[in-house]
Amino acid sequence: MKKYLETDVLIVGRGMVGATTAIALARAGFNSIIIDQVKPSDQNIKTYDGRASAIASASKKMLEQLDIWNRLGKNYTPIFDIRVSDQSSKHFLHYERHVLDSKPLGFMVENRHFRYAVNKELESLEPITSISNVKIETIQRNNEGVFAALTNQQTIKASLIVGADGRRSQVRADASIALTRFDYKQTGIVLTVEHEHDHNNIAHEHFYSGGPFAILPMKNESGKNIRSSIVWIDKTEQILKILKLPDKQFNSILNQKFGDFLGRIIVVSSKWTYPLSFQFADKCIDERLVLVGDASHGLHPIAGQGFNMGLRDVAALVEVITNNARLGLDIGGFATLREYETWRRFDNTSMLFFTDTLNRLFSNNILPLKVIRQLGLSITNNLGPLKKYLMLYAMGEVGELPKLLKGQSL
Incomplete structure (x- = not known):
C-alpha cells in the first residue's frame, strides 16, 4: 500500500497563476x-477579490x-x-x-470571472487532482523527489x-530563499464605477505626485461600455484619510480625480485596498523547486x-519541462530548472525595475524629474x-517568447 499520493508536479497555490500552471502541465501530458x-467556491465570491487584470495580447493567445x-x-x-x-504637464x-x-x-477581465473560468477548465482535466482547505506541514526535497506532508494527514510525492x-510564499520561505523587499509607502484603492457615456474602450492613466489614477474600461451586466475599474494609488497616509471620509466627501474627491468626460459617475462596488x-x-529555483508569479516577483x-509576468513564467516553465522530459531528463533536475531561471530572470528583472523607475519618476514633484x-x-x-516598440512590449510581443505566448501548442 502506498504511503503517499504520487504525481509529476505538486503546485502550491490555486490562484490565477497556479491554476493556469496545472492546466498548462495537463495539456503537455x-x-x-x-x-x-481556500476552497475554489470561496475564490469565486464577488467580495473575494475586487480587482480586474489587464491581459496582454500574447497572454490571450496562451x-x-x-x-x-x-x-x-x-x-x-x-x-x-x-x-x-x-497632472503637471x-x-x-x-x-x-x-x-x-x-x-x-x-483586454480587461475581472479577477472573479477569470478565477471562475480557470477553475472550470481545471476541474474538467483528469490529469489534475485538486486538494483544498489544506496547508503544507513539512517539505522534504532530495534526489528521490519532493515529499510534502499536508495538514489533512496526506503526503504527496512529486518530481517537482x-x-x-x-507574495507571502510558504514554499519560498521553507526553502530559505532570500527576498529583496521594500515598501512603496503607497496604497491602492480598487473600486468600480458606472458612468453616463460610453468609454469607447479607452483606458486612461493620470499621474499625480502621490501615485497614478487609472480608469480601465469594463462592461456592465448588460454588456454596455458604461462601467470602469478604478485603481487609485496615493501615499498610504493620504489613502487612509480618504477612506475615513463619509461617502459624500469620498465621492466628491473621486469625481475630481475622474473628471466629467464620461458624465456623472456612481460607485457600484465595495472598496478594496x-x-x-x-x-x-x-533566485527562483532550488533543489526540485521553482517559483512562479508573485512568489518570485511582486511589482x-x-x-x-x-x-502577465506570472503567465510568462508558466509558459516558459512548462515548455522547459516538456522539452527536457522528451530528452529523458529529470523534470525536477538542476539542468531543467536552471534553464527556466536563465530564460525568465532577465525579463522579470527588467520589468521590475522598469515599473519601479516609472513610479519613482512620476510620483514626485522634483523639478528636474518633472x-x-x-x-x-x-x-x-x-x-x-519608439511608441510602437513600447506598445508591443506592453502587449508581451517582444523578446524570446515561449510557444504558448505565440499561440502554439507544446
Whole structure:
C-alpha cells in the first residue's frame, strides 16, 4: 500500500497563476496535484477579490491555446486606446490601436470571472487532482523527489514542487530563499464605477505626485461600455484619510480625480485596498523547486503587468519541462530548472525595475524629474518607432517568447 499520493508536479497555490500552471502541465501530458488553503467556491465570491487584470495580447493567445479564454464567454473588454497624462504637464502619450493594424492593445477581465473560468477548465482535466482547505506541514526535497506532508494527514510525492502561493510564499520561505523587499509607502484603492457615456474602450492613466489614477474600461451586466475599474494609488497616509471620509466627501474627491468626460459617475462596488511593495526573490529555483508569479516577483501595478509576468513564467516553465522530459531528463533536475531561471530572470528583472523607475519618476514633484517626464511623454508620443516598440512590449510581443505566448501548442 502506498504511503503517499504520487504525481509529476505538486503546485502550491490555486490562484490565477497556479491554476493556469496545472492546466498548462495537463495539456503537455503531465499529472499534477494542486493544493490551496481556500476552497475554489470561496475564490469565486464577488467580495473575494475586487480587482480586474489587464491581459496582454500574447497572454490571450496562451489562454486561448489552453482553452481558458473560451470559458470566459463575454466577460472581457478589449482595450483599443490608452491615454497617459501628467497632472503637471500639457504633454500626453496616446497609444492608438491603428498603429498595430487595429488590434486590441489588451483586454480587461475581472479577477472573479477569470478565477471562475480557470477553475472550470481545471476541474474538467483528469490529469489534475485538486486538494483544498489544506496547508503544507513539512517539505522534504532530495534526489528521490519532493515529499510534502499536508495538514489533512496526506503526503504527496512529486518530481517537482511549484510555489505559486503569492507574495507571502510558504514554499519560498521553507526553502530559505532570500527576498529583496521594500515598501512603496503607497496604497491602492480598487473600486468600480458606472458612468453616463460610453468609454469607447479607452483606458486612461493620470499621474499625480502621490501615485497614478487609472480608469480601465469594463462592461456592465448588460454588456454596455458604461462601467470602469478604478485603481487609485496615493501615499498610504493620504489613502487612509480618504477612506475615513463619509461617502459624500469620498465621492466628491473621486469625481475630481475622474473628471466629467464620461458624465456623472456612481460607485457600484465595495472598496478594496492593497498596500504596495517591491519584492524580488534572490533566485527562483532550488533543489526540485521553482517559483512562479508573485512568489518570485511582486511589482508595482503602474503598468498593469503583474499577472502577465506570472503567465510568462508558466509558459516558459512548462515548455522547459516538456522539452527536457522528451530528452529523458529529470523534470525536477538542476539542468531543467536552471534553464527556466536563465530564460525568465532577465525579463522579470527588467520589468521590475522598469515599473519601479516609472513610479519613482512620476510620483514626485522634483523639478528636474518633472522636466524629464514631460520631455519623455512628448518625445515618445511623437516618435513613431519608439511608441510602437513600447506598445508591443506592453502587449508581451517582444523578446524570446515561449510557444504558448505565440499561440502554439507544446
